[in-house]
Amino acid sequence: MSMIEVADLERTFTRTKRDPAVTGWRRHFAAKVKETHRAVADLSFTIEAGEKVAFIGPNGAGKSTTLKMLCGILHPTSGRAVVHGFVPWVETRQLAYKLGIVFGQRSQLWQQVPVADSFDLLARIYRLEDGAYRDQRDRLVAMFDIAGLLRQTPRTLSLGQRMRCDIVASLLHRPSILFLDEPTIGLDVTAKALLRDHLNALASRDNTTIILTSHDTGDIESICDRVILIDHGQKVIDGTLAQLKRDYLGRKTIRLATAEPSPGFTMPGVEIVEQGPHTLLLSADAKITPLDKIIAACLAQFQVTDLSVEDLPLEEVIKTIYANRRAA
């Protein structure tokens, strides 16, 4: 059974606004005009148990609206969704026991009391047995390394510490699905890396399904193995990270260290990105010239002391997709 099934999901919002043609004080008396905005349109996808899916798109693409519908906060205008066997907007309370939700910019902890007290209250809200709760709490506290933070109030914690506590809070009731909305927003590099490691450990250990929305491609690359990209409320891409990179760029970065002081290189489909003393950075389109031929040519032309082949960063891939769509 799929963990999440979405079919033809659509959500439109209706706003009323004053006629923009009328200005000054008359504006307040101008007739209101109804304006319809389609945030999500004909969205369909399926997510299996244990998958780690990045749900990405530019601002206003409809990511948050979709997530809200999958949690049960928002009703769709039309379409169907089943999450863990429940229709989210109908069986919200039942589904709540199966979902863990983390909003990067909004804490779910009670701000004026120690973190441990928030955990205790959440355990009661989710009707956890005392023994089961203590086991799960202690396991998560060890896993996310927050033992030293339990007696502190959230407002005294750093953003990274607070986020780890928030994630533990959302996992106390052993949810099968974890929704993460910008979980690393505002964190420094070290805190981000730590959080990503913790999430990966959790996903591999508990087979938790993770749905992540983030503008940080580092999060997506480190945590997820599948990407759903939406734009203007519609699904644009749904595939694995590797597929995404292959299909939408097909370029590799080749980094060379040579004995030659100023190496130069020309070949069809290969561009020099950076040239320095004894170094060369190439961007190669493997569709034009196969990678093995390019490397063979490099080895033949230079006395190579070091060589590495890298995928282009996901950020570049996404930028390219958006640029292609805008051009289309």
Place this chain on the structure above:
Amino acid sequence: MTARTLACAFRIGSRRTLAHLAAMLWVVGIFLALTLSYGRMLHALPDETLARIGYTRDQLVWYLVLTETAIMGMGFQFRETQEDIQSGRINIALLRPMPFWMLKLAEWTGQQCVFLCLLLPFSLATGFAMAGVPPLSRALAFLPPACLIALQTMLAINLMIGAASLWIGESRPVAWLYQKFNFLLGGLLWPLAFYPVWLQHVAAATPFPAIVAGIGGFGLGKTTGGAAFDFGVQLVWLTVVLTLAALIGEAVRRKISR
């Protein structure tokens, strides 16, 4: 299980007050300043006025002390709900498998119960200092449960005021009206007996006397029968207000999800 959850929320609320003890002491200071100055004003009331309404100055001072304790001890929490709505934190609360309004009320009750316990010694001391021993009777047995019921009623109204921001954007105008009604229709400084008869009838049709005058009445020497009747009225208003709070809680959920 629900009772244990609410007890846990109550405990969290009480810890919130304890975490802000210094700020609470400021409120106690304001309470003292207000009751002492208004108490002095009551002492200046002419004898003929007192004879007309049938209360002594000391009774009026005790009425003042008790109504001020009720108003200041029960807080104005509507801002918290408004902030939850405006910041979007309400979404998290709505996704929990328990009505958010129940949890909020339990938490606020814990918060205000601790504050009332803190305020009460100061309130009694002020009353003793200005008016001597209060009118003692068996009716006083109704005072603690009456305070609890008034507290619940007031907090439920605060919750609804905060929720109003979802429809009107800003709760302050409604809160302002609520404060004025508490003052005027609740009989904050003066017993309702001072009012013209028509205004007494208007007041009786609202929950405000149950919250304010219902507590202050113990300072006027309520009879046991009178206290039992007032307690019944308080219970009726609590039922009405809690039902409305539950309906508004559901309306908030519907409004956000549609």
